[in-house]
Amino acid sequence: MGLQRIYLVAGELSGDILGAGLMRELNARHPDIEFRGIGGPRMEAQGLNSRFPLETLSVMGLVEVVKHLPELIGVRRTLRQEAQAWQPDIMIGIDAPDFNIGLEKQLREAGIKTAHYVSPSVWAWRQGRVKKIAKAVDGMLTLLPFEADFYRRHQVPVAFVGHPLADEMPLDNDRQNTRQVLGLDEQRPVLAILPGSRGNEIRFLGPTFLSAAEQLCLRHDTLQVVIPAASAQRREEINSLLGAYPALNERVVLLDGQAREAMVASDAVLLASGTAALEAMLCHRAMVVAYKMAPLTHWLAKRLVKTSWVSLPNLIAQQTIVPELIQDAASPEAIAEQLSALLVDEPARHALEARFATMHAALQRNASRRAADAIEAVALGQPLAAEDDGINGY
Known part of the structure; x- marks a missing residue:
């Protein structure tokens, strides 16, 4: 007998995209x-009867969460009561773990099968949360292979379904044509700089990144630098910083958005840790990951974070293939040295590009189809297949 009723709760745009594909x-x-359940326009287009707007769960920061706590508790109570009355085959929480895992636990205790799609970063910090997750879900669906490894070690049923970005991005890209589109010289080397999409990232990283780029331009007299600005405000902030680096005059091309195109056009990428590092890997480009934060934040992070790496390419490979320069190590001189080595050593750069292409292919698994397979298995009480992730060791 086929599935008849599915309850889904997504809390933001990325969840709406994943939910619609599923x-x-x-x-x-x-x-x-x-x-x-709850979803946005994409999920509604696939037939979701959304009880609340998607933005209901999109609350960021401690103060904002506390302010909206009574409303969120009321929303969770409504969803719990409705799901129990409707008796779906399965309830699926899509990301939004602080809200969804509690709801999943309540519904599972009431006898409803539950699954969570997109692992929280429990492998990196607050690892004790895995005990709560184990009580809340009949299955966890992860986007990345090392996440699935973590859940297997803790005896939580898990399926690595692949990353939708890997499905979306092509295995072949054209560096020369992209340079032409962006108005760059096709014969000169290109460095792409992505200092982040938030104002505080520009504040902490901008001067360091630009100083490193200035040093590189003095070493490599044909280097072109391309900087995609995430918004008009970020462009203004980057522009105001550039005046302090005269060696970058005539070398920098500022773009509005087009981060992916900037990476494809490049020989090397300098970026802040985060999803951008995964995207650079999926563009098959050599990179240096550097990050700075407020001293107190860094002090806390060092004590809370339990991983050997911060960048997704290294976490996926489970070894250091991308240089990571964090806090004091992220000096302009150290960054320039690492990038210069990448620009000079063409064989090593091309070998890394080939490795990234292999890792990309392993992540390109048709995530929505595999997620549907996993949801059917959980709903029908079948074990989740333990597959070779096909990525570690590459």
């Missing part, structure tokens, strides 16, 4: 299926 697969397999 629903599309389930709709194709189960034509009479019904969906209820």
Whole structure:
């Protein structure tokens, strides 16, 4: 018998995208299926009856969460009561772990199968949360292989479904054509700089990154520097910093957005840790990851974070393949030295590009289809298949 009722709760735009892909697969397999819960326009287009707007759960920061806590508790109570009355085949929380894992636990205790799609960073910090997750879900769906390894070690049923970014981005890209589109010289080397999308990242990283780029331009007299600005405000902030680095005059091209194009056009990328590092890997480009934060934040992070690496390429490979320069180590001189080595050593750079292409192919798994497979297994009480992730060791 096919699935008939699915309860889904997404809390932000990325969850709406993932949820819509999953629903599309389930709709194709189960034509009479019904969906209820919380989602955005993409999930609603796939047939979701959304009880609250997607933005209801999009609360960031401690003060904001405390301010909205009574409302969030009321929303969770409403969803719990409705799901229990409706009796879905399975309830799926998509990201938003602080809200969803509590709801999943309540519904599982009430006898409803539950799954969580997109692992919280429990492998990196507050690892004790895995005990709560184990009580809350019948299955965890992860985007990355090392996350699945963590859950297997803690005996939580898990499926590594692949990353939608890897599905979306092509295995082949054209560096020369992209340079032409961006108005760059096709014969001169290109450095892409991505200092982050938040104002505090520009404040902490901007001067360091630009100083490193200035040193590189003095060493490599044909180097072109391209900097994609995440917004008009970020562009203004970057522009105001550039005046202090005269060696960058005539060398820098500022872009509005187009971060992916900047990376594809480049020979090397300098970026802050985060999703941008994964995207650079999926563009198959050599990179240096550097990050600075407020001293107190760094002091706390060193004591809380339990991983050997901060960048996703290294975490996926489970070894250091990308230089990571954090806090005091992220000096302009150290960054320039690492980038200069990448620019000079063409064989090593091309070998890294080939390795990234192999890792990309291993992550390109048709995430929505595999997620639907996993949801069907959990809903029907079947074990989640333990597969070779096909990525570690490359």
